[in-house]
Amino acid sequence: MELGLFLAVLGAGLAAGFAGAGSAIGVGIAGRSAAGVVTQEPSMFSKVLILQLLPGTQGIYGLLIGFIVLSQVGILGGEIPSLSKGLIYFAACMPMAIGGFLSGISQGQCSSSAIGLVAKRPDQFGKAMIFPAMVETYAILALLISILSIFGIPASI
Amino acid sequence: MTNTYVDKSYAYAVARLRHAELKLLDGAFMEQLISAKTTEDAVRILKDRGWGSEDSDDLDEMFRQETEKLWNYVDEIVPDLNVFNVFRLQNDFNNLKAALKASVMDTDYPGIYAENGTLPAEMIRNAVSTRSYKTLPVSMSEIAEKAHEVFLRTGDGQLCDIMVDKACLEAIREAGLETGDSFIGEYAELKTAASDIKIAIRACLTGKDRDFLNMALAESGILSVGGLTSAALSGEDAIGAFLASTDFAGAVQELKKSPAAFERWCDNLITDRMESMHYEAFGPGPIAAYIIARENEIKSVRIILAGKQNGFPAEMLRERVRDTYV
Known part of the structure; x- marks a missing residue:
């Protein structure tokens, strides 16, 4: 049995799976808030949709890592x-x-709050975007280390 | 409801609420109402803001409609209305008092029952008139039976009211703590404590004894009932001294003015505690804060319109209007 291959695929699966699960939970929480706002004010759809999608990026990063490994x-x-x-x-x-x-879930909660902010003050959309975007930093840092590690593995091992 | 798919985060409800909060009346609007020349002008301003309905000019009907709108809205946005029983139980117990009196005096006035309780008023009325208390929830059935018996035996309506009021406060406190939400729990504690203080003051002024106080004061987590009872038996100043070491220290001055000033102070204290709910994105707390804010504004508008109808000066109304949440 190729145990090395198994471990590599397991890693790829966990990166895609866990990052995807974080995003799913995050987008789900933010989605509930977004639905609440659109029920009251349908014209807010485009604004809250962007905020809802912010926690979705972790899933894409996980997919990227999984894809590179595979x-x-x-x-x-x-x-x-x-x-x-x-x-x-x-x-x-x-x-x-x-x-x-973890950042997917946390960003979803932050997006929910930001959606509440936009519901109350639609003119503050720009600021509302920044708060959940801050959480994104840490997903990007994780992505960076994963990518650097994968591409840095010496061929001789 | 113990369904695992129920949204316990209240994310949907709170987001909807954030938009609805824009329609709450603010301090400037209250000022505009107070400054209106006549009651009709004030009602016109309210109707422009969406209050009441166009086809009715009756003020009581307008307040009834606003309360109904509030509860219909809350019912629409939350998964389980029972979490907010702290705000609805009072109506149930008021209906119980009305039903007990109607039953003992063998008369019935259909208009005396309040809506928006946790149980239909008709159910309480039937349970009392047929003495089938088992159909009521435990918190109510025991006291209903006891109060009915006491009322029949002594013919003392006030005693019966006191017993039911105490059971009501206990039920509110229990419902508040049961939710596990810190804000709703705090609200229930403050409400119980404030009612206890009001009862103690009244008992002190009318010279009631320890037995009465034991029967009337409900247990509260932020106020020692024993301490309040002893203070009430020693006199009004002792109550003030006792309160000085509690959350109600600021209320001592208001109590000296009038019971109405104290009630306003209590409402404002709760509004003050509600401030942090502006920043909560999840949980039932912000919804509870919205319910209190709406009930307070209905109360304030009622005070303003009643004052206008009776020709009270603006300054007097300003003193009585509650602080607003927005």
């Missing part, structure tokens, strides 16, 4: 890794899995 370990391309290389792939995926999951 394209290097012999599933979509590249070579089947050794056990130690597989372990490194697994470790490299963890920042995205954990960072994506």
